[in-house]
Structures are given as structure tokens and as C-alpha cells.
Amino acid sequence: MLRTTSEPITSTGTWTWSASCTSAPSTRRCCRSPKAGGCPRHWSWTSTPPPSAIWPAPECISGGLLNQGQIGKDRLVELAEELAASSVQAVVLIGGGEPLLHRSIGTVIDTLFDAGLQIGLTTNGTMINRYLDQIADKVAWTRVSMDAANETTYPKFRPAKRGRVVFPTIIDNMRQLAARKSGRLGYSYLLMQRYAPDGTVLDTNFHEVIEAARLAKDIGCDYFEVKTLVDDDHYTLSQKAEDIALVEGQLAEIRTFTDDDFHLLVSNTWEKVRAGIDPVELKEYHTCPVTELRTTITTSGVYVCPYHRGNPAGRIGDINTTSFEQLWKNADTTIIDPARDCQFSCSRYPTVLQIQRMRPDDGVTLVDDFDPFF
Ligand SMILES: C[S@@+](CC[C@H](N)C(=O)[O-])C[C@H]1O[C@@H](n2cnc3c(N)ncnc32)[C@H](O)[C@@H]1O
Ligand code: SF4
16 A cells, blocks of 8 residues: 555555566656556555454555455466566555465565565564565565554554554564565554544654654664555645644654664655645646556556555556456556546655656666666
């Protein structure tokens, strides 16, 4: 799932795959038309049951996509093979649900890795130990959704089934991964508050951002990512001045202990909330180049981008009944009109503007070495 704000250096029954064209330059420009057999940069995302240990929080933006079944075990492995045989370059495994819960996840990771694709993983962290070797050796980045600094706050926002205490298990899993990993490990912190009808704050995690960042550094994470809640339609939610100040003060302190091995990432959505920018972000264009680079695969369909998952207007096919190659060949990625359909805050907006500024004769140099996760 995705409102992948900023991945390292750059979003529960679900995952994501992303891919890019074989000669995509640092400018992220696609080399040839995907419809001509070219180069999607794919997000796939398959609904699975909710995580075994954790219920989706009420705030979970993918709540509506959960429990819609899952892509079959065999079809998923087949899909991984199809992606491996394509010019797709990177896949993000994410979810509304928990990607590590799918019975074929180990095979999927092996298949993608063996074919040279880069893999990103967003997980609740409860089952890292089950796939420790594969994640440590084969996953380019792993982002663990924590949203808390301790086991008192954690269950308020990530409630465990039957009251199980999972926070220490997740921390232990992260420590094990940090000690062995070849890729990057991130601690994701979604800022959340719940209010009573009279406006009183019932639950909050705004106060312990600094404690979580210290824990992330102690674990050996490469980065700590702060994000803010968006509503079901991806619009940012405004916050009170004193709450913004509380978070900003902690971010300033965190910056004092960041270094080459430990980075602070702040989402563009928080930057907007902090600056009081209007949640409505009007787009001036009618087709989006990012839809040629990033796609989302879910149980209920394949969508032009993560933001339009579950939106019938953004659906470009069904991976359960169509091969990846056929689906991509027939896909009409222009069905979404950003001027009309994307007035929320899109983290790819700067990328779109950058791509639009480029012209075939503008002297852009293609390079082989680039980050396929953008
Ligand atoms: C829904 S989770 C699913 C993947 C995996 N099970 C996990 O726990 O990370 C994917 C990401 O979506 C983010 N997310 C969920 N609801 C959100 C919302 N309303 N606003 C912003 N981010 C949200 C979470 O922070 C999490 O990092
Ligand atoms: S502008 Fe719209 S179509 Fe393009 S990436 Fe953003 S949400 Fe998706």
C-alpha cells in the first residue's frame, strides 16, 4: 500500500510490486512505450487475509480492500515468473494485509531475486523471523510499520489479536534483520490521533516520535520515516498548531543524531500539514506519465497507480484471468484524468512535473545505475 511517501532514499491482505524499464535513466524516463512491449514500473498488491497477529487499525487506508480473498498460491508464483521474464525491474511487496502472510512469499522473493529484480517490502514485522535469510539476502529495503515507540502505545494503533503482545517480537525481529541485512531497514511512524466528539484527544502517538527514532537507531535501522494520516480519499488532515509544534520539536532533535548511517525521512504530506497547505492539490495535466512506470496489482484488479487501487475508474485489468504480458499490452493507463481524478496529495506529483519538463532533445543523459524505487 502505498502512499509510499518516500521510500528509503525516496506505503494488510495486500502487497505491491514495482518495476521500471530496462534502460530507465536517472531521470526516470521510460525508454519505450510499455504498449510496445516495454517497461512498466510495477506495483503489485494482492489482498490476503488480515495479518495473523494484528488487526488492521480503524485508520488503515486499505481497510476496504481487506478480506477480498487472495491471488491463488499457484497464480502468484506464476505471476512472479511472468514479471521475472519481463522488463520489469523492481517489485514492492506491500499490503492492505501482511505480505509475509502469503504462503508463496518465499518462492516469490526467490523468483524475483534470481531474475535480477529489486525487491522492496513493507511489513508489520511480526513474521520477519520466518523469512529472515531471504529478506536479509534478497530484499533491497524493508520498511516496518511501527507507529509507536513502546508496547503501551503500539496496541492502541496496531491492535493484536487475542490481546497478544507483539511489540517485543517485532523489535527482536528487526534487530535480527539489522544484524544480517544486505539491504536497508526502515522504521515507519504514521502520526495518528483519535478524538472524542468534544475534541478531546483519546489516543495519540504524537508525543513519542523521538523515543521511536532513538529505538530505530539503536536497532540498527538505516532510516526513520515519519508520515501523516490521510483520509480514505488520500486528502491530508489538518492538525492543531500545538500538535504540529510538538512533532516539529522532536524532528529537530532527531536531526541532531542523524548521520550517514541513520536518516530521517519526512513525508511530503507532513510537510503540507505542517505548512498548513490546502489538502486540495490541483493538477494541470490530463494524463499521468507515472502510470506508465508504477502499477498496483490487487486481488480485485490491477490499477493505474497505488492511489487508485480499488477505484473502478482506475482499473486496467484482472491478474487472476490475464497474463501479465497481455494485461500490460492492453492496459489503457490514460483512463485516469489527474485534473479531475487526482486532486488529493500525490507523492508522485514532483516526479510527474520533472518528467513533463524533459523533452527528447533536452540533452538528458541515460545512465545504467539508478534507483528503480522512486
Ligand atoms: C496498510 S500497511 C500494509 C502493509 C503491512 N501489513 C504493514 O503493516 O506495513 C501499509 C502502510 O500503509 C500506511 N497507512 C495505512 N493507513 C494509512 C492512512 N490512513 N494514511 C497514511 N498511511 C496509511 C501504514 O503506515 C503502512 O506503512
Ligand atoms: S497524479 Fe494521479 S495517476 Fe498520477 S501517480 Fe498521482 S494519483 Fe496516480
